[in-house]
Amino acid sequence: MTSAEAALEETPNNTGRLSHEPDEAELSCSASAWLLQMSRSQFPLLGSALLLLAVMLISLGLGKYPISVKEILLFLGQKYFGVSYFSADRMRLLNSIIMEIRLPRILAGALIGAALSTSGAAYQAMFVNPLVSPSLLGVLAGASFGAALGIVYLKSWFAVQVSTFLGGLIAVMISVGIARVYRVNTTIMLVLGGIISGALFSSLLSLVKYLSDPYNQLPTIVNWLMGSLTLSDRSQVIKTSIPICLGLCVLLLLSRHLNVLSMGDEEARSLGVNVQRVRLIVIVCATVVSALTVAIAGTIGWVGLIIPHFVRMITGPDNRKLIPATILIGAAYLIVADDISRLAFSYEIPIGIVTALIGIPCFAFVLRNARKGWS
Amino acid sequence: MSLFQVDSLSFSYRRVPVIDGLRLTIDEGMVIALLGPNGSGKTTLLKLLLGLLKPARGLIRLRGKDIHDIPRRELARQLAYVPQVHREAFGFHVFDVVLMGRMPHSSFFSRYGAKDEQIVWEALEKLGILHLAKRPYTEISGGERQLTLIARALAQGVRVFVMDEPTNGLDYGNQVRLLERVGRLADEGYTFVFTSHHPEHALAIADRVVMMQSGAIIRDGAPLATVTPDKLAELYGLPP
Numbered sequence: 001m002t003s004a005e006a007a008l009e010e011t012p013n014n015t016g017r018l019s020h021e022p023d024e025a026e027l028s029c030s031a032s033a034w035l036l037q038m039s040r041s042q043f044p045l046l047g048s049a050l051l052l053l054a055v056m057l058i059s060l061g062l063g064k065y066p067i068s069v070k071e072i073l074l075f076l077g078q079k080y081f082g083v084s085y086f087s088a089d090r091m092r093l094l095n096s097i098i099m100e101i102r103l104p105r106i107l108a109g110a111l112i113g114a115a116l117s118t119s120g121a122a123y124q125a126m127f128v129n130p131l132v133s134p135s136l137l138g139v140l141a142g143a144s145f146g147a148a149l150g151i152v153y154l155k156s157w158f159a160v161q162v163s164t165f166l167g168g169l170i171a172v173m174i175s176v177g178i179a180r181v182y183r184v185n186t187t188i189m190l191v192l193g194g195i196i197s198g199a200l201f202s203s204l205l206s207l208v209k210y211l212s213d214p215y216n217q218l219p220t221i222v223n224w225l226m227g228s229l230t231l232s233d234r235s236q237v238i239k240t241s242i243p244i245c246l247g248l249c250v251l252l253l254l255s256r257h258l259n260v261l262s263m264g265d266e267e268a269r270s271l272g273v274n275v276q277r278v279r280l281i282v283i284v285c286a287t288v289v290s291a292l293t294v295a296i297a298g299t300i301g302w303v304g305l306i307i308p309h310f311v312r313m314i315t316g317p318d319n320r321k322l323i324p325a326t327i328l329i330g331a332a333y334l335i336v337a338d339d340i341s342r343l344a345f346s347y348e349i350p351i352g353i354v355t356a357l358i359g360i361p362c363f364a365f366v367l368r369n370a371r372k373g374w375s
Numbered sequence: 376m377s378l379f380q381v382d383s384l385s386f387s388y389r390r391v392p393v394i395d396g397l398r399l400t401i402d403e404g405m406v407i408a409l410l411g412p413n414g415s416g417k418t419t420l421l422k423l424l425l426g427l428l429k430p431a432r433g434l435i436r437l438r439g440k441d442i443h444d445i446p447r448r449e450l451a452r453q454l455a456y457v458p459q460v461h462r463e464a465f466g467f468h469v470f471d472v473v474l475m476g477r478m479p480h481s482s483f484f485s486r487y488g489a490k491d492e493q494i495v496w497e498a499l500e501k502l503g504i505l506h507l508a509k510r511p512y513t514e515i516s517g518g519e520r521q522l523t524l525i526a527r528a529l530a531q532g533v534r535v536f537v538m539d540e541p542t543n544g545l546d547y548g549n550q551v552r553l554l555e556r557v558g559r560l561a562d563e564g565y566t567f568v569f570t571s572h573h574p575e576h577a578l579a580i581a582d583r584v585v586m587m588q589s590g591a592i593i594r595d596g597a598p599l600a601t602v603t604p605d606k607l608a609e610l611y612g613l614p615p
Binding site: 129270 | 447456484531
């Protein structure tokens, strides 16, 4: 501990210097002492990891054939640690339900949730704008267009991934470009740019739908763009998870840079950051991870906007804490949303509808809460 | 060797010349005030000195080297920019804002270490804002924010501070407190180049006053010789 830290510790409430404003000062200092403790400890990160684990365990048991958490744990114990509890038949049944049906879907959900939320957090930090997200910047619309185009005209899965990513990248370039061309760097301009870019790609998507074969291709495109984890094919999920995980790792490693970028370009440069290079890396990574979720599961909106906001309330805006916590909480959130889409009604509804129905009221609430910081 | 050597510097913004054929030499350890009316090119000159803008013509040498030949990270270890107080969207803790000053001292993918944190605590202590360490930057006063930005510059480990209107938007008491802090750092040998709209601030702490008008230096000298009623009237276009 340094002498300065020691000085701070000696006066835990530290009201001495602020005694001219006793009420407010005491309040803010006890709050800041609490924050100090919270941020010193790794509580948010550990808590989110435990939450994700719990959500995964419970979700493994949810479905038409419910399995208790105890049974899941015993099953895992028997499978991996040689505990003997279930009969061979029962083991086979549990194995096919847990390992072959539910686990891949839960992992896909976790991946998509982490990807959408983290790219939202990264865009928000980089554009110094808490109102942007993959969907508001038009990335999801661009990616949908790219993916639909890929489904209709391209054959290989890899080509579909590439066209999905390119669609997303062009969309984000257009939203950012509109603000750049008019040299107006405001929250509202970026949001408007995103609306324009999103509208452009929605109409292009309609064009692709119109031109596609109405018996085979059109239903596939429509169903899949509504957002669902049902259609996700396991080998495709595995292939897509590689670039997504890489993108997430880079964003995680660049969290310090994101902090500096959110002080504005000139300051970031004066702090020795190569702004253009870092910005390009962040845009590419955030766009790769969010666009590729479209390739796995269609358009799932509102996650990239809501989750970073929610996590920021717990960890504060420091991206070194925000990004890892967002990965974990975003993953847990999407698994829960998928549980709802599977179980809320007698048949499955698209997860994109669930996230929108949860996200919209949350956003309306957050909008009111965070208003003061957005001037 | 002088700190800055500026030769026949010109800069235009959208074809309108802002700086035109400017020459200036700045020595280490000085406090230099740039005075001039709005649009005289003070802020542009600061940004050119920081290497944030590229001159149309002319050369800026920092300790003898062309500033545009110095890599950004290296430049950030020699020069610190203290921008005008601003309020950004995210309420980073004051500590974390100051910690950003350690950015040029770590490699691309590394993290801040215990040494970086210690330097931040020392910078906060030096500017008397230890008690603000865990307050959100968006919720402190303008004067406190300016001190935070100076602390960040200090944490950068530089000897040269380039400040854009450091007293802008502060009330009288905070202006005085800020100038006192700057004066104390100047006594320790730090160099300050700052723009100001307050000639009395130049009188209070500057060793040298540079007066700018329409992108050129019209007067350059000791504060007592330059900050006089008739010269100020001329500078700001007031009736004598």
